[in-house]
Amino acid sequence: MPAVTVENPLTLPKVGVPAEGVARPRPVLAVTTAPSGFEGEGFPVRRAFSGINYQHLDPFIMMDQMGEVEYAAGEPKGTPWHPHRGFETVTYLIDGTFIHQDSNGGGGTIQNGDTQWMTAGSGLLHIEAPPESLVMSGGLFHGLQLWVNLPASDKMMAPRYQDIRGGQVQLLASPDGGALLRVIAGELDGHQGPGVTHTPITMIHATIRPGAEVALPWREDFNGLAYVLAGRGSVGTERRPVHKGQTAVFGEGGSLIVRADERQDSNTPDMEVVLLGGRPIREPMAHYGPFVMNSQAELKQAVEDFQSGRLGTVPAAHA
Template sequence: MSNLAPDTEMDCPITDECGAIVQLLQPRNRDLGGFSVRRVLPVIGRKMIGPWIFFDHMGPAHFAAGDGINVRPHPHIGIATVTYLFEGEILHRDSLGSLQPIRPGDINLMVAGRGIVHSERERPEITATDHTLHGLQLWLALPEADEEAEPAFYHYPGDTVPSVSVDGVQVRVMMGTAFGAASPVKTFAGTLYIEAWLKPGQKLTLPDAEERGLYVAKGKLRAGGTEVPEYSMAVLAAHEGVTVEAIEDTRLALVGGEPLGRRFIEWNFVSSRKERIEQAKDDWQNRRFPIVPGDEEDYIPLPG
């Protein structure tokens, strides 16, 4: 799922006037066939934040009975997908034979490595009634040493993801280590991903990382004297102890970590080498990727 095009952004040097924020990124809506997403990364001038190369905010999308998410089998290389839902359910299938419903609070980590194919649909029990889907789907670029790793799939139930209270603010440590808690979710490089809910007036001092992006999934907050509105991402300066304050009820996601160097991205393929992407395109077009058991008949053709 790609459909990459330039998004709007605001560039700002690290100065006292700009405070904690280097860039403020505004997503554009992308139609994925029946529902839209807000795509934040990549954009011109900001391809990655740490190892994170792709950031989609799905929904909230409301479906009538008989309708729902229906993403046909498609391939990936060179990344790990990270799926997390606020509401609803997705049925994940992949070419390893994985069959896993993703529910709110769970984290699904699919390591594409040298190549994997997956589909994202819904169980009949879900589509039988009116329902809502809402969540985040992110891609982690893999370090060069892991780009051609064997594909793998990991599912982490919600009760295995640590939750801590920081000065009254509820924080979930999704990946990496923060606030004295360590997530069990597998990482390949220095990686940070937290989620937090803040009430108006509450403050949170964010964990440090080499690079960080602060996304407001709901509400509005202030960082370094600058307001960050709903559905926008603030790329933070490399200052220690950046503190944010909620202006209204706010749900935030903070991603970041270790920069991995240049990556090329085309459609669903990511690599440090352009020729590897060309090979993946040819492999998909000529049906050399593995099939998805239980979802063998359908697939998304290589775009244009």
């Protein structure tokens, strides 16, 4: 882990050091530990945002770390057909292969550093599954699925897909080369990631070498979250300890600070962190299973539309 990397980060464009006295470091408000569970047909997940007040998450709704798991032959699992309405799903596959399909004919295959960005909008049916070859052979599976809310004005827009290949992400380095930064969506210090978002956000996967520190300029109108995929370290000027499966919630300010411990876990050479920021929507949110709307009446309508087939039908080949 991870699939997208470079031998020498010093060859990459560098992120500038936040201006001292101007970009105030964000304090750490909380560190939470993700509970483990199972999703879909039974693949293991960690619920990254469990226990975090929504005022600190907005516009993000939930995030699952899928795996990391080494499947034996016959074990890889996915999800059955299911509906979505009112938000965007972001599936970032660090290792392995997943096939996406929907009732509108969209989808594709993502693997090893690819991201599939699905705007559910007015609604569709959707399935995610490993390819038959991976089911037969087994193999490593590891990724993230993030849900990003849509404002009321966009909730009923037409669905769309973005396939972001691993080679398209913007690769950056910290000034000393101690951190490799993959900008998947949004902007960091003037460098733009490939993901096009309706709700302004930034999504970064950072690999931080043992003992290294990264201080990133961060938009003051965004919130700030750091989820540890692997390894251990600390966050903020407080040096609050964090480790695999934990989320740090940052307060207000103009920069984020993350450090990797000198000694990492035996199964990972570096600290792996996903950094998220977004401009809060600050609208009422009504959430029921795969539907995220603004009111209970809209949720009821979404359920009725699904049950009556107005969100689409499963293609004949899969029915």
